[in-house]
Amino acid sequence: MRIPKSVKYALQKxxxxxxxxxxxxxxxxxxxxxxxxxxxxxxxxxxxxxIQKIFPDSFYQNKFGTVTARIKERKNIREIQITTYRKExxxxxxxxxxxxxxxxxLKEDLKRRDFTINAMAMEIAQNTKRPLRRSxxxxxELGGKAQGHNLKLKANKFRIIDLFNGQQDLKDKLIRAVxxxxxxxxxxxxxxxxxxxxxVELNFDIEKNTFNAIEKNAYWIQAxxxxxxxxxxxxxxxxxxPDKGIELLRKTGLLTYIIPExxxxxxxxxxxxxxxxxxxxxxxxxKYAALRKxxxxxxxxxxxxxxxxxQTKKGEWPDATFYNHDVLGAKFAxxxxxRLKFPKKxxxxxxxxxxxxxxxxxxxxxxxxxxxxxxxxVGMENIPDLIKLRICDRLGSGCPKAVPYKxxxxxxxxxxxxxxxxxxxMLNINGNDIMDALKISPGPRIGLLLNALLSxxxxxxxxxxxxYLIKRAKELNKxxxxxxxxxxxKVKEKKEEVDMELKQKYWxx
Ligand code: ATP
Ligand code: MG
Numbered sequence: 001m002r003i004p005k006s007v008k009y010a011l012q013k014x015x016x017x018x019x020x021x022x023x024x025x026x027x028x029x030x031x032x033x034x035x036x037x038x039x040x041x042x043x044x045x046x047x048x049x050x051i052q053k054i055f056p057d058s059f060y061q062n063k064f065g066t067v068t069a070r071i072k073e074r075k076n077i078r079e080i081q082i083t084t085y086r087k088e089x090x091x092x093x094x095x096x097x098x099x100x101x102x103x104x105x106l107k108e109d110l111k112r113r114d115f116t117i118n119a120m121a122m123e124i125a126q127n128t129k130r131p132l133r134r135s136x137x138x139x140x141e142l143g144g145k146a147q148g149h150n151l152k153l154k155a156n157k158f159r160i161i162d163l164f165n166g167q168q169d170l171k172d173k174l175i176r177a178v179x180x181x182x183x184x185x186x187x188x189x190x191x192x193x194x195x196x197x198x199x200v201e202l203n204f205d206i207e208k209n210t211f212n213a214i215e216k217n218a219y220w221i222q223a224x225x226x227x228x229x230x231x232x233x234x235x236x237x238x239x240x241x242p243d244k245g246i247e248l249l250r251k252t253g254l255l256t257y258i259i260p261e262x263x264x265x266x267x268x269x270x271x272x273x274x275x276x277x278x279x280x281x282x283x284x285x286x287k288y289a290a291l292r293k294x295x296x297x298x299x300x301x302x303x304x305x306x307x308x309x310x311q312t313k314k315g316e317w318p319d320a321t322f323y324n325h326d327v328l329g330a331k332f333a334x335x336x337x338x339r340l341k342f343p344k345k346x347x348x349x350x351x352x353x354x355x356x357x358x359x360x361x362x363x364x365x366x367x368x369x370x371x372x373x374x375x376x377x378v379g380m381e382n383i384p385d386l387i388k389l390r391i392c393d394r395l396g397s398g399c400p401k402a403v404p405y406k407x408x409x410x411x412x413x414x415x416x417x418x419x420x421x422x423x424x425x426m427l428n429i430n431g432n433d434i435m436d437a438l439k440i441s442p443g444p445r446i447g448l449l450l451n452a453l454l455s456x457x458x459x460x461x462x463x464x465x466x467x468y469l470i471k472r473a474k475e476l477n478k479x480x481x482x483x484x485x486x487x488x489x490k491v492k493e494k495k496e497e498v499d500m501e502l503k504q505k506y507w508x509x
Pocket of ligand 1 (some may be wrong): 025402
């Protein structure tokens with residue numbers, strides 16, 4: 001576990017100029033958990049203008065004191081967020097502090113952070129330059145060992161500044177608000193969703209008082225912009241345990257204000273083909289999408305594919321039907337994703353997947369024409385994701401086998417019809433060219449000639465030149481139909497060979 005050179009350099013520069021500087025927030029948490037930090041944040045006593053002076057290659061484009069410094073590290077440039085100590089004043093709208101105030105001490109800065117595990121700082125003593133500061137905030141331990149974490153940092157001494165028992169909560173795997181949870185959520189209601197997000201990303205529980213405060217005040221999330229909600233939702237969905245995340249959103253009551261449509265499926269039974277209720281089936285499908293590391297579009301489609309089943313249900317278990325739920329489901333998915341300000345392209349893709357998730361793949365029912373229609377409807381570029389969605393759907397229904405024979409068979413037919421690897425279309429000449437050159441009229445003979453030419457080109461691809469092919473067509477035209485047919489033997493063999501390879505690829509007979 002290493003702290004990047006550029007980060008140490010930034011700390012050193014700030015200190016040389018007489019300011020205090022600490023690594024803070026998520027990266028300290030991740031270092032202690034031996035996870036790779038996503039980004040590096042520094043908190044400092046320097047004001048934004050002072051930070052900018054120290055780092056000429058930097059920019060400052062917000063009101064919150066965060067200067068982004070660009071520091072070279074070997075061949076790369078790393079962007080490091082350097083933020084002036086802040087404290088937050090009164091909040092009246094549950095999302096923005098009325099005014100951002102600079103703070104004097106690290107302690108004040110740590111106090112305004114959301115959760116104990118995110119409210120730790122780390123001080124690094126650069127080799128010989130100076131000893132570790134006595135923290136103005138708190139007596140903290142010294143030396144190369146943080147509480148029970150046995151963290152080794154090469155050629156560095158460091159100290160963890162942990163004013164709210166974040167290290168204990170890391171050990172106990174708890175997400176706990178700093179200070180009074182209700183007050184903290186009233187300052188910024190998005191923190192309630194962040195609690196869920198960290199719980200799933202780290203596989204932690206939400207501490208009881210913190211959880212209760214979310215449950216009581218979930219409706220505050222309505223004050224938060226859809227974009228910020230979307231970004232947290234994406235992180236939850238892209239985590240390793242998004243099913244747990246959706247379930248936590250539901251249990252805390254947040255889901256009602258984010259995706260209420262999902263709640264309509266809670267406790268709603270299906271039919272003899274399904275052992276799970278609609279809601280459970282949807283989050284299980286999502287779970288398998290995450291287990292298989294599928295992309296965001298497939299995960300969203302897995303979560304939404306049956307979202308309109310409650311509205312289309314006719315009859316009762318075991319004979320209920322859900323006619324048209326795929327069409328209506330696509331509409332619901334569009335509505336939900338538009339409301340949450342997802343990008344247009346992604347919405348279109350998810351809608352296509354939901355709309356087509358019922359595609360037929362019984363071997364007796366799959367015709368080449370049907371497969372061509374499916375490809376045209378869905379777009380070849382979406383076919384792999386549609387198959388992934390079907391895999392999630394199956395696994396989420398409790399089927400043990402993700403990719404049964406008939407699905408592999410469909411994949412085989414799709415590739416066969418989409419690639420059409422061996423065809424007269426490969427030739428640098430077409431039927432019209434032949435009719436012109438040979439002065440013959442349309443008829444089966446054109447096909448025979450083309451196939452005879454293809455046979456020769458397959459034997460020697462260099463022959464695939466228009467001039468040569470025309471010349472050869474004239475010679476071949478002297479042969480009878482029967483003789484021509486014999487010449488196309490090569491094409492047949494080659495097609496069979498390619499087909500065998502394709503069949504082996506998908507394990508079908
Ligand atoms: P990630 O691993 O996703 O980057 P992170 O903990 O670093 O997680 P960031 O959103 O990058 O989260 O924020 C960095 C730090 O800033 C947090 O660790 C936390 O201390 C503080 N912070 C961020 N957002 C909030 C917030 N809404 N309320 C209070 N503190 C916050
Ligand atoms: Mg971060």
